[in-house]
Amino acid sequence: MPSLFDKRLLIFTGKGGVGKTTVSAATAIAAARRGKRVVIVEIGDEERVSPLFGRPRVGYAGAIVYGGRDDVAPIRAMCLNARDALHEYAVRSMKFEMLYEAVFENRVMRHFTAAAPGLDELTIMGKIENLHRESLDRSKTKALKFDLMVLDAPATGHALALFKVPKTAMSMAQMSPLHSKAERMWRLLADPFVAALNIVTLPEEMPVNEAIDLHAAATDLGLPRGKLVVNGVYPDLFPSEHDEVRRLREQAPPPQTLPARVAHAALDRAVASVMRRGTQQEMIGTLTTALPHEAVMLPFLFSPTIGLSEIERLADALDRL
Amino acid sequence: MPTLDDLVDSRKVIVCVGSGGVGKTTMSAAIALKAAERGRSVCVLTIDPAKRLANALGLTSLGNTESRIGNDQLESAGIRTRGQLWAMMLDTKRTWDDLVLRFAPTPAQAQRILANHYYQQISSALAGSQEFMAMEKMYELHESGRYDLLVLDTPPTRHALDFLDAPTKMMGFMDERVLNFFLTPTRIAGRFGMGLLKGSSAIMFKVLERITGFGVLRDIGDFVSSFSGMYEGFRDRAGRVETFLRADTSSFVLVTGPDPPTVAEAQFFFARLGDYRMPFGGFIVNRVHPDAFAEPGAHEEWRRVRERPTRIFESLGVAGGDTLARLMIENVDRFQALAERDASGVERLRATSAGPHFWRIVPAFDADVHDLSSLAHLNKHLFESPD
Numbered sequence: 122m123p124s125l126f127d128k129r130l131l132i133f134t135g136k137g138g139v140g141k142t143t144v145s146a147a148t149a150i151a152a153a154r155r156g157k158r159v160v161i162v163e164i165g166d167e168e169r170v171s172p173l174f175g176r177p178r179v180g181y182a183g184a185i186v187y188g189g190r191d192d193v194a195p196i197r198a199m200c201l202n203a204r205d206a207l208h209e210y211a212v213r214s215m216k217f218e219m220l221y222e223a224v225f226e227n228r229v230m231r232h233f234t235a236a237a238p239g240l241d242e243l244t245i246m247g248k249i250e251n252l253h254r255e256s257l258d259r260s261k262t263k264a265l266k267f268d269l270m271v272l273d274a275p276a277t278g279h280a281l282a283l284f285k286v287p288k289t290a291m292s293m294a295q296m297s298p299l300h301s302k303a304e305r306m307w308r309l310l311a312d313p314f315v316a317a318l319n320i321v322t323l324p325e326e327m328p329v330n331e332a333i334d335l336h337a338a339a340t341d342l343g344l345p346r347g348k349l350v351v352n353g354v355y356p357d358l359f360p361s362e363h364d365e366v367r368r369l370r371e372q373a374p375p376p377q378t379l380p381a382r383v384a385h386a387a388l389d390r391a392v393a394s395v396m397r398r399g400t401q402q403e404m405i406g407t408l409t410t411a412l413p414h415e416a417v418m419l420p421f422l423f424s425p426t427i428g429l430s431e432i433e434r435l436a437d438a439l440d441r442l
Numbered sequence: 443m444p445t446l447d448d449l450v451d452s453r454k455v456i457v458c459v460g461s462g463g464v465g466k467t468t469m470s471a472a473i474a475l476k477a478a479e480r481g482r483s484v485c486v487l488t489i490d491p492a493k494r495l496a497n498a499l500g501l502t503s504l505g506n507t508e509s510r511i512g513n514d515q516l517e518s519a520g521i522r523t524r525g526q527l528w529a530m531m532l533d534t535k536r537t538w539d540d541l542v543l544r545f546a547p548t549p550a551q552a553q554r555i556l557a558n559h560y561y562q563q564i565s566s567a568l569a570g571s572q573e574f575m576a577m578e579k580m581y582e583l584h585e586s587g588r589y590d591l592l593v594l595d596t597p598p599t600r601h602a603l604d605f606l607d608a609p610t611k612m613m614g615f616m617d618e619r620v621l622n623f624f625l626t627p628t629r630i631a632g633r634f635g636m637g638l639l640k641g642s643s644a645i646m647f648k649v650l651e652r653i654t655g656f657g658v659l660r661d662i663g664d665f666v667s668s669f670s671g672m673y674e675g676f677r678d679r680a681g682r683v684e685t686f687l688r689a690d691t692s693s694f695v696l697v698t699g700p701d702p703p704t705v706a707e708a709q710f711f712f713a714r715l716g717d718y719r720m721p722f723g724g725f726i727v728n729r730v731h732p733d734a735f736a737e738p739g740a741h742e743e744w745r746r747v748r749e750r751p752t753r754i755f756e757s758l759g760v761a762g763g764d765t766l767a768r769l770m771i772e773n774v775d776r777f778q779a780l781a782e783r784d785a786s787g788v789e790r791l792r793a794t795s796a797g798p799h800f801w802r803i804v805p806a807f808d809a810d811v812h813d814l815s816s817l818a819h820l821n822k823h824l825f826e827s828p829d
Contacts (some may be wrong), residue, residue: 137462138704167710169703276462278572278597293559326810328463358773362766373758383743384757386734390777391770396808423776425783426702 125347125442126152128317130253130309132272132347134280135321136331140352142169143427144321144419145273147435149196151442152269153188159196160252161186163273164245164283170198170273175429181205197267199252203241206248214298242286243303250306277335284310284318284344310344317347320414324351324401333411348442349414351405353421355398359391363399366391417442443798447827449693449723450477455580455592456723457687459715460697461707465728465804469697469824470595471499471529472817476825478516478527479818482590485528487580489572489597498813499529506533508583511814519814528589530579537575540582545675551668560665572597573607581683606687606718693723698791700730700784705791712795724800726824727788731780731806747771 125131133145142163149161160183163170171179174186176198183199249272255265274280287310290303310316318339322332332349339346359366370392376382409416419438422431449456450473458470467488474486485508486499499511508530516523539556546552555561573596580594669676686692694715698708708725715722735741747753751767788803804823811820 138699139463167707323463326812327467358769358776359766362769365762365766369755369758369760369762372760376758378757379737379739380743380746380753380757381759382737383735383740383747384754386740387744387747387754387770387774388758390734390774393777393808394773400809423779425779425786 125317125319126155126157126269128269128315129256130249130270130272130316132274132280132316132318132344133321133350134274134277134318135335136323136328137276139321139323139328140419141276141321142173142273143432143435144319144350144352144439145271146170146173146432147419147439148442149269149271150187150433150436151439152271153194153196154192154436154440156192156194157268158194158266159269159271160256160267161196161198161271161273162201162249162252163198164201164275166202168200170200173427173429173432174198194268201245201248203244206244207240210244210247210251239282239286239289242283243290246283246286246306247302250302250309253309254305277331281335281338281342284339284342288342313345316345318344319347319350320412321350321352322408323353324404324408326404329404329408332408336412336414346414349408349412349416350419350439351408351416352419354405354418355394355401355421357398358394363395366395443800444693444723445800445826446473446695446724446726446802447825449695450591450825451480451482453591453693454691455584455594455686455693457594457596457692457694458697459596459694459711461704461711464697464699464704466697467595468495468811468817468820469695469726469728470593471495472811472820472824473695474527474529474591474593475516475521475814475817476821477591477593478511478525479521479523479821480827481523481525483526483528483588484591484593485530485583485589486593486595487530487532487576487583488595489532489576495812496531498817501529501531506530506536506579508588515814519818521814521818530583532572532576532579534572534575537579537582541575541578541676542672545672545679547671551671555665555668558665558668560662561668577683577687578679581679581686584686606720688719688721690721692721694720695723695726697726697728700727700787700791702783702787705787708791709794722797722799724802725791725795726802726804727791728804729806730784730788730803731777733781733785734774734778744774 131148133141133148135141145161145163149159152159161170168178168180171177171184171186174196176184176186179186179198179200181199181201183197185195186198187193187196189195249270252265253270255261256267256270258265275283287303287306291300291307294300294303320332320335320339322328336346366388369388373385373388376385405416405418417439419435422434424431444452456473458466458473460466470486470488474484477484488496488499488501499509501509508528511527511529513523513526516527538561542555542561543552546555576594576597580592583589583592696708696711696715698704698711712722735744747757748771751771752762752764754767754770755762792801802824804820807816807820809816811817
């Protein structure tokens with residue numbers, strides 16, 4: 122399988138709380154280490170990417186958050202929101218800021234654009250396609266160039282809504298400028314040489330089920346398959362001692378003294394590790410049976426916080442993505 | 443300060459909120475089980491339960507209707523009660539359709555809406571829709587009068603409390619002014635062409651038309667106008683849902699994890715709930731790794747173990763080798779790092795979210811909670827009252 126780093130758009134989605142942002146950031150670092158100029162894009166009002174890199178807010182315009190010297194290419198982070206994207210798009214297509222204000226700052230229109238179903242998704246997809254196109258455009262300045270966009274997409278349901286919107290717009294708006302724009306968005310998403318939809322999950326029941334459902338939905342929609350990233354995999358600390366740990370648990374008499382209670386606490390945690398590892402491996406088995414993806418395992422991090430050094434460790438594991 | 447026990451006994455609705463993956467669905471089910479155990483007739487309204495939990499609750503399909511968990515099933519999980527436990531999985535599309543059928547002035551208008559292309563998109567796929575319908579279904583169940591208590595599991599939203607905004611937002615979309623904006627120009631333009639449009643709405647319309655094409659505007663206009671006459675009914679209902687949620691018969695319970703990013707989100711949620719003036723019940727911090735050595739003197743004893751690892755086996759009264767002892771120590775170190783992280787997360791959350799509300803800490807379990815007896819076990823950590 123060719124390397125994912127040769128594509129131009131890597132999308133990461135999955136259930137809420139599985140670590141999509143962490144995995145996106147680690148992927149960006151792994152790509153930057155290979156000399157790829159990366160833009161990492163997240164969507165929403167609360168920034169999660171810039172704090173991971175220990176940087177101040179980057180906003181809609183974005184800023185470099187990593188690399189850019191020695192042999193590590195720069196990573197630029199952007200935090201997109203539909204309001205600014207609509208503004209940018211409208212101003213661009215209307216040429217006049219004043220006209221934008223007349224139209225979009227109008228009370229009724231504001232009401233409407235805040236609630237029009239699908240409009241947010243459409244403008245965000247439009248912005249993503251635009252970033253991609255500008256990065257290929259030779260006449261544009263160097264600052265806009267990147268080799269790879271890493272999209273830290275919303276959780277499954279909202280991500281699917283985002284990726285469905287170009288097709289919906291195409292079917293609704295025939296013979297219009299919107300139709301050709303929507304078509305360009307769709308071509309970007311659906312091109313297996315350019316884009317890949319990667320599924321992030323934890324080896325737990327609910328995220329695994331959601332990953333399997335997500336794969337089915339993405340296949341129906343026609344999105345090109347990327348990798349399966351299993352995050353938070355417990356290391357096997359006791360590879361040859363599973364039975365031994367269980368035997369101790371059965372043989373050890375109930376604790377009567379403080380030292381015995383302390384030793385029991387340690388034993389309980391050994392049993393917990395063995396059990397968690399077992400449940401996780403079962404879940405990984407379910408996943409790899411149900412999904413055709415090549416799977417990448419990321420270790421569970423026992424560190425108190427997830428910061429840049431932890432992300433860099435995960436990037437090591439994603440080196441062969 | 444009411445405890446979770448008090449809320450379960452006295453409220454009409456308990457809304458579980460929190461970011462994705464924190465265990466909202468499990469907590470909702472556990473709270474409902476407790477209410478049933480205490481003799482109430484309760485229905486838990488869930489969005490997307492894990493399959494095994496769904497099975498435990500008898501939810502085998504997206505029925506959009508309530509199904510009862512038989513008292514014989516409860517008894518086999520060790521719960522004897524005269525209460526009733528019901529569960530329902532939300533079907534967003536069906537709830538939308540029901541709402542349209544209820545509020546459309548004529549059946550013909552209802553059919554026109556149900557057939558509209560745009561309606562079909564928003565009712566099934568689009569963000570915000572699920573949140574709106576969760577509220578709607580909850581209110582419908584409340585109005586039915588069949589339950590003493592409803593427990594609502596909310597959809598995971600990155601934008602914290604989207605589901606509270608959803609009714610207002612949807613109302614905005616169906617506002618009469620928006621309606622007129624689309625209605626008038628589409629009629630004129632449809633009949634006579636764009637040239638005859640006048641006024642500021644005409645400018646807007648022309649600009650939008652240039653971007654989207656006339657077909658889209660006509661579809662949207664069609665959609666909005668098909669809701670004509672229903673707006674009052676919708677708005678009225680959205681208003682009543684909001685009043686119901688704000689009343690002191692409701693309570694919001696914030697479910698969170700103890701890790702730093704989740705705590706940050708919980709702090710944000712808490713502030714937002716305050717902004718909305720929603721009645722706040724308290725925090726459930728889920729999956730907290732406990733300190734292995736909380737007992738006085740335990741840390742000193744553990745230091746002695748570290749100096750001579752095989753002391754573990756001597757203390758346990760069993761035989762074991764040095765390698766295993768060292769692995770066990772390394773393993774404990776990892777768990778203790780998590781325990782430390784979790785303790786500081788809980789502390790930070792408590793410090794920034796003070797108020798007259800309850801706090802429940804639920805330890806990290808080694809296995810999934812997926813049946814009635816494991817829910818009952820979980821309840822030992824959620825409630826103070828004896829079983």
